[in-house]
Amino acid sequence: MIYETGTVYHGLKLLAYCGGGAYGDVYVCGDISGRKLAVKIISKVRLGEDWERELRGVSNYRRITENTQTLLQIFHVEEDEDTFFYTMEAADSINAEGQYRADTLAERLKKGPLPRTELYPTLNAVFMGIRTIHDAGFVHRDIKPDNIIFVRGQPKLSDIGLLSSLSSTYTQLAGTLDFLPPEERSSDSVSSDRSYRQKNDLYAFGKVIYCSATGCSPQDFPTxxxxxxxxxxxxFFLRLAFRLCDRNPLLRLNSLEKTAAEFKHIERKLQYGETFRDKCHFIFHEALMRLSGELLAFARWSRRHWFLMMTALIVAGPLIWLVVPERKFDIAQVKTQQLHSPELQLSMELPAQWTVVRRENIRQEIEKRRRNQKNMTPEEFEKQVQLIESQMSDGSCVIFIEYSKPPDFCLIQSSPVAMLDLYLGSTEDTLKYQFSELFKSECGPQTEIYEIRKLFIADTLCVYTDFSSLPGKTRTLFYLFILKKRIVKICVNIKQDNYHRRKEELAECLKSLKFNDAAE
Structure with missing residues (x-):
């Protein structure tokens, strides 16, 4: 029920009706000493079982406001059979004379945004009140312009009936919808996590900042x-409001410490101006926050859809391996050895892991095996030796690139044959025909020729042939260098799987090739 003006209620003379809600009404009153106060009278019947929660909120609030000037002071709390009430500081009246109207932030914003000189002091005082409540282990749960009143010109938080302990649990959504985060409004369940309650207060405070700076209603946010x-x-305050009320919860400014730091930065920049460093810091920080927010959102999505992520990784892994190009071989980036052969009259830089075997080494190995071999008759063994000797002419050497079955190896031979004039006068079409017939006759009709062309390597004419005597299994790269009085053959036999890598490695090695013929 609403009491008439002049009614004496528990020793308090009710002077004016300020307003009310579903469960209680607020009056301006005076005590027997003539002190002007405000009193809120709550009906136990209308509030039902929740009146005890409201009473606890008032009692908790009174304990944390006894020694602070940033919150509304509670003077007296009492109950009777049908109601309970509490007296508090009365808000200033907008009407200096006539009917009482409480001076609230909502009333001031009806005229437009707060004057620029009042914006920082007002919002800073409200934030200090929120911080005091949170530091004491409570949350307000209904921060909005209507609940910020001015007492002797100082802004203070009021309507503390929804105040709750961070350690308690609640299952009902509390507060005004326009000042609640979107995820809270659309959620079927209410989070009881203490950090969420504090973040909700800061979100509501962000909306208060927006309304105070623009004069707009909360529904207009963020226009x-x-x-x-x-x-x-x-x-500065729009930036702060947008950060506190970002649609993405991961990007919100959601801690008291960070918000307090922002107020200090705003105070400094309002006093001394915004520097170039401040602008750069803002741009960098915003970009970093956006990036980290997207990464965190992706991480949360991945945890919720872990099976889908695992499937995607299994499918994408081989595709990435196929798409990403293999790092090109650079002989300057690996440990090398120098091949220097007086017999072959050439030098070349090779990877250190390649093994160079010269003719004298092979002969030593043949003698060793001749004494110890038991797997073939002496006649068969000597036949094998003759075959090797025919291939290993004076100055020849073998380079083992990889020991496997079959191994990747390179054979280098030199023969004293003067053929320079012949090859210089031959066209590429003629060379292609001649070499194609040559390799097919020597290696068999199954031989496939992939490429035959003239090159100049180390300032020397070279006929390059890429062929395979065992298609699909091995490849052979054959370089015939034609000098004035001799020819040098470099024959590289490699497994099909290693073709591209070995070709690249050999091309790098040939860049360092030098012939030491004195007459040339």
Missing amino acids: VPVDLPLTLELK
Whole structure:
């Protein structure tokens, strides 16, 4: 029920009705000493079983406001059979004379945004009140312009009936919908996590900042009127409001410490101006926050859809391996050895892991095996030796690139044959025909010729042939260098799987090839 003006209620003379809600009404009153107060009278019947929760909220609030000037002071709490009430500081009246109207932030914003000189002091005082409540282990749960009143010109939080302990649990959504985060409004369940409750208060405070800086209603967030003068206060506080109320919860400014630091930065920049360093820091910080927010969102999505992620990784792994190009071989980036052969009259730089075997080494190995071999008759063994000797002419050497079955190896031979004039006068078409017939007759009709062309390597004419005597299993790269009085053959036999890598490695080695013929 609403009491008439002049009614004496528990020794308090009710002077004016301020307003009320579903469960209680607020009056301006005076005590027997003539002190002007405000009293809120709550009906136990209308509130039902929840009246005890409201009473606990008031009692908790009173304990944390006894020694602070940033929160509304509670003086007395009492109950009777049908109601309980508490007296508190009375808000200033907007009407200096006549009917009482409480001076609230909502009333001031009806005239437009707060003046720039009032914006920082007002919002900083409200934030200090929120911080005091949170530091004491409580949350307000209904921060909005209507619940910020001015007492002797100082802004203070009021309507503390929804105040709750961070350690308690609650199952009902509390607060005004326009000042609640979107995920809280759309969620079927209410989070009882203490950090979420604190974050909800900060989100609501962000909406209060927006309304105070623009004069707009919370439903208009985040639009800004085009005719609003762009002042430093508007710029800094809109940035803060957008960070506190970002649609993405992962990007929100959601801690008291960070928000307090932002207020210190705003105070400094309002006093001394925004520097170039401040602008760069803002741009960098925003970009970093956006990136980290996207990464965190992806990480959370991945945890929720872990099976899908595992399937995607299994499928994408081989595709990435196929798409990403293999790092090109660079002989300057690996440990090398120098091949220097007086017999072959050439030198070349090779990877250190390649093994160079010269003719004298092979003969030593043949003698060793001749004494110890038991797997073939002496006649068969000597036949094998003759075959090797025919291949290993004076100055020849073998380079084992990889020991496997079959191994990747390179054979280098030199023969004193003067053929330079002959090859210089031959066209590429003629060479292609001649070499194709030559390799097919020597290696068999199954031989496939992939490429035959003239090159100049180390300032020397070279006929390059790429062929395979065992298609699909091995490849052979054959280089015939034609000098004035001799020819040098470099024959590289490699497994099909190693073809591209070995070809690249050999091309790098041939860049360092030098012939030491004195007459040339």
